[in-house]
Structures are given as structure tokens and as C-alpha cells.
Amino acid sequence: MQNLLHNLNPEQLAAVTLPSQSALILAGAGSGKTRVLTTRIAWLIQTGQVSPAGIMAVTFTNKAAKEMLTRLSSMLPINTRGMWIGTFHGLCNRLLRTHYKDAALPQAFQILDSQDQLSLIKRMLKAHNVDDEKYPAKALMYFINNAKEQGLRANRLEPNDPIERRMIELYELYEGQCQREGVVDFAELLLRSYELLARNGPLRHHYQMRFRHILVDEFQDTNDLQYNLLKLLAGHDEEGGGAIFAVGDDDQSIYAFRGANVGNMQAFEREFRVKNLIKLEQNYRSYGHILDSANYLIANNTKRLGKNLRTDAGQGEQVRVYEASSDLEEAQWIIEEAKSLTNEGVPRSEIAILYRSNAQSRVIEHALFAAGLPYTVYGGLRYFQRAEVKHAIAYLQLMDNPHNDSAFLRVVNFPTRGIGARSIEQLQMAADSYGISLYAAVPYMTGKAGSSLGNFVKLVESARFETQQLPLPELVRVVLERSGLLLHYQNEKEGADRIENLEQMVNAATQFVQEEGFGQGAPAHLGPPALPQAGEAIVNQDGIEILDADAPLANVMSPLSAFLTHASLEAGDAQAQAGQDALQLMTVHSAKGLEFDAVFITGLEEGLFPHESSARELDGVDEERRLMYVAITRARKRLYMSFTQQRMLHGQTRFNMKSRFFDELPEESLKWLSPRVQTNWFAGRKQTTAWDDAAFRDGSDNKIAQQITQKSGNGSGWRVGETVAHAKFGEGVIVNIEGGAGAARAQINFGSAGMKVLDLSIAKLERVGR
């Protein structure tokens, strides 16, 4: 115990040792949030207040869940298996697998990822001759997910207009289709679990009695359905429920765009009558100037619970700000700074380059590649999402649940086996008219189409038969062969990588079988044992005994089903081998939860960061500001910020003003880097276009700039890309200049004041020097 609690600061200690009541911990960035969560669990168990089985801890990412498990097992000499620690989706999956009958699901139900979900919707729209101009698949998907996240089924939605009426009908059709195929989407995992518990009193009561302590990480990211699920589990409206220990940071809520509701924090405080609100404001990560910047910036947001980070680490270095002339030059500057950091002894893996959107990485990657600097880009295509891996998975899915139409269509003619669009269309019609799956409709087909489809079915059947007794990794290997996938990619000229990815799957299966505790040689198809290990019996509505879902997955599903679930729920990090010494490139979103010695925040321009689309959304800029807050607080020792006068985006050159966020940072914490001497990077570059001219004039080399203005110049005395100030419109950036000397007019982007065309001989403009 002494060990457990020592080294905690007073607030952390208070949080860890709170009595068994619901509590809200406002944990600022770098304040030891994960430490508090895990120590709390360990303390509860060690002091005998709860058994491991009485603990449920929920996170949003698999990474966070794993981290928690690792830390816990280093603190306590206990088996973590009895505890429910995982993501919302992972835990719901476990619940539904155990109680699949009560949830009205087939035992081998499969999980659709977003890709599969979209393709199912597209297929459905086509089958019902829906005008996809009027009802785009993506819009419908958004509509459905949104409804589910609010806990609403189609029959509970009220249409406001004919379009919505149709959407609701389509939502209903979609649900029917999923049910027929035996598949569930991500939102469905949660909604089904919610409904299962809401409907089934004895079951709900059982879990309420079991989970005395529910701990929730990143509470600010919960959506309404997740919050309601928690309320149900904690028995909020009922007698004797458990306690929820919620940890979150309203300032780091950056997922509103996908349904997260920060309001859940206030709602939780109110509805659970939280007496224990503890703020963790001591930061152990960053130096003073960095924290001051973060605090100043976030103070511009109104609706906050209020929190200010502090540190004992001293002020440290100022934040370095750099204005580049173009995105290319920005990238070049980053490279030089990164090189000198490396020379100072900072490992490359401790240097992060952050950007608002993925599209920005290309320019930087290009420059890094040219400079020969090793780098890793986060957030690329994940392993289980690669086309060839999805194909192999589809074969496995068909073997486990042949009624999964998405899987069927993905591979029925891949590798090609002479089954064309025509045959598929006929099959589709047959399936629709009988109301059965494509696979089940194959026997109704006649003629040539019938025989080739029949052969495909035979292939799947025989693969299943042949692998009946094989353990999972062996099964995967056989399927790779029998499906013809390996052969197909062997004949393709760019296929080597794909083959490697496919063979990797055998390893993934081996590792999976070991980690999940399936018997080493257990046949992959074998269902769960008839008598699962000890678990309390529960009597359901119909008086039938069911089992508690505390058994390992091995007891509720076959190795194959479990592996497929794993593939959908944990798409697999693309950069599992990212350990090498490389610069870390990622979006600000994916940087959440990470920290680095040195951080570059790039592209700090109006329209990019804050992103232009945020202006249209309610509280959109506030969310962008929180995003910026997250970015700043990633840095331990050194922070860089950069912006550029011009940038290529979607094939067009844009001239942006520097981000408004610069005006919200404390001046004394910023160090505006003096313009550097021009490097010979520019040498030899053609100067034919206005863009190139502008690229030369970053203010760092005024002589050259003036010369060029005079030579090529429009004689107006102003140049494109320059920042100017106007008495009425404020600061703006010159986007274009038309006409010659004396009659020049400039198109100027005044940001919030809009785009204006001003006559340069009349308008009173001032240069804004930085």
C-alpha cells in the first residue's frame, strides 16, 4: 500500500482514495491521469473494497486499454482477466457474445467496420432503386449512426419532411438487412447492449450488482448512448447501483464532430450528484512558457469547467514561431530545425511534426525524403483495412457466417472466376425475392451462372470441411492457398508487398491464439465448450439460466469468430514497428495522449487551423481551439509553431492569414524567429510565375524582394501574399493584384471581414511587419 500511494501529489492522492461514490476528476494534460486511474483500481482491490471481478474500466482506444492493463499488472500480483477493462465496443461485444440469444443475435454475428457499413448501404440503395443523388450513401450512413448514437430506432424517429421520411424507411431497411446477414455495425454494438440491459431486468440487475466500480477514461469523449449505457450499468435510477469514477478534461474534447458530447461531464456532475470533484492541475510534462501558452489560449473558450495548469519545472524556452513564404519553405525549415535538434542529442523519435489535416503531410514527407531523414507517418492505412487482408478476412467470414453478403460480394469474383455483374445481379434478385442471403440463394440459380456460383459455394464449403480440425493459424494458411489469393498476387507485378501482408496474417493468428488464451491446438471452428468455467448463473426473463460474461472470450466464442472480431475491433496499428529512430508525423488528433521532447505545430493559418469548416459549426472554433490546446500540451521541452504565406491545397494556391490563435498566446512566451539568411535551396529555381516571385519574398531577403518587385513588378508597391491592415476591415492578406501602376486593384482576404477588391490608389493600407 505504501508503495502504491507514495509519490502521488495531494490531489492525486485524494482522487485515488475517494470513498465509494461517484466522482469526477478533471485531469489536465500531463497531470498523471492514467496513473490516477490505475492506482485507483489497484488501491480499491488492495484495500479489499472490491474484488477484481467488480471492476469495469472503459477507454476509447485499444491502446489506452492495453496501457492500463500493463500498468495494473505491474502494480498488483493478480490476474487481470476477471476485470472488465477495454473499449466501449470491446466490452459490449463481450456482453453480446455471452447473451446473444437475449440480444436476438446469431452466435457467430460479425462486426462491420465503417467501410463494410458503407458498402452495405450502397448495395441496399441500389437494390431498392433509390436515387443516390438525392440520398447519398454517406449521408444515410451518417443519419443512421447519428440516430443510433442517440439511442433511436427507426420506429422512434419523427420525420420533419419527405426526405427524412424516406431516410427513416431506409434506416429500417438497413436494420432488416443487417439482421438477415447476421452483422452489426459499431454503433449497433452499443445500442444492442443498451437495449439488452434496459429490457432485461434480471440481467441488468446482475451486472449492476457485479460492477461496484466503473471507471471511465476520457469521459469528455463519450456520446449520449455511451453515457446512457453507463447510467444503466451503474444503476443510476435504481437501488444500490455502483459508483462511477469519471476522468476527463473538457479542454481536450476534440471529437464533437463524431457525436462526443462534452455536456456529459456537467450532466454527470448533476445527475449523479457528484460531491467529489477533483482538479488535477499540476503538470509534470511541460515547461512554463509552453504551459502559459496553453492556458492563455484555452482561456478564450467560454463554456469551460475551469482549470489552469501549473508546473514546477521552470519557464524553459520560449515558443519559437516561424513565418514561411510557402509550404515548401516551411517544410525546409522544419528539416533544418529537426536536424539541429538531432545534433543537440534529441532522439528523432522524440520530435513530432503535427498538422491539422492529413493532406498537409505530403509536402513535409517529400522534403524529409529528399533530405534523407527517417520518419514515420501515423494514421496511415491500418493492417486489417488493406485490400488484400480484407479479402482474406472475407473468406474467413464466409466460412464462419456464409450469410454475410458483404463478404460474399467482396470475394465471389476475386480472384476472378468468371462471375460477372450480370450473374451477381440475378443472384441479388433471387435473394431479394426469397428474402435470403446471396449465399443461400445460389442453389436457385440455373445455367452457366448457376454452375460458376455453385463452384464458389463448393470452394467455401470444402475449405470449411478441410479445416474442421485445424487450429486457427493453420486454417488461415489453408484459406490463403485455397482462395487463390496467394497465386493471384504472385502473378501481379506489384504483388510482393501484398503477399507479405497476407503471410503476416498467419503470424497475427498465432499471436492472437496465444494472447487470448485459446488452447494451442484448439480447432478454430470449434464452438465454445458446453460448460463454460465458473460464472454465476443468472435467471433471465423466461426463467432460463444463463451465464455471466466474465469468462475469457475463449469460453463464449470459437477461435475463428474471436479472430474476426479482433480484426474489426482492433484494426491493427499500421506502425507496430515504429520503434526505430524516426521523426513522428501525425495529425493533431492522433497526437492526443502522446508526448514528445520537441513538437512542431505546422500550418497555423486561418482556414487551415482553425479549419474553415469549423466556422460553420456551432462552437466549431472552440473545438479547434481545444485541438490547438492538445497540440501545445504535447511538448515537453521545446515547441515550434509555423505558418506560411502561401500553400498549395487541392491543386490551388491559397493565401492565408496567420492563425487567429497567435493573437491568443502570451507575447512574452513567444519568440518570433528572425528571418533567416536565404539558403541556396532557392538557387536555380525558376522565377517565371507570380507564385515563385512571392516565394522569394518571405521578408527574409528584402533586397531580392525589392529587386524582383521592381523588375517584374506591377508597380503598385504591394505584393501578393503580403499582410496588410485596413482601418475598417482589419488585417488581411493580398491574394491577387490586377492592373498596372496607378490603376492597380488588389484582392484582399480579410478573414472574418471577407474577401474585398480595393483600389490601391484609394484604399489606405498599412504594411503589417512581423
Added chain:
DNA sequence: GTCCAATCCTTTTTT
């Protein structure tokens, strides 16, 4: 059934 050219679309991302 396959291949290539025209067309579309582009915020952030996890499960």
C-alpha cells in the same frame, strides 16, 4: 471480363 479514361471529391478518426 478487363482495361483505361473521365469524373468526383477532398476535416479531423476510433471503434
Added chain:
DNA sequence: AGGATTGGAC
């Protein structure tokens, strides 16, 4: 610009 998707030609 670039990639993913779709439609038409063979």
C-alpha cells in the same frame, strides 16, 4: 494534386 470510383470501349 491525387486517389478512388465509375462508365464505356474492346
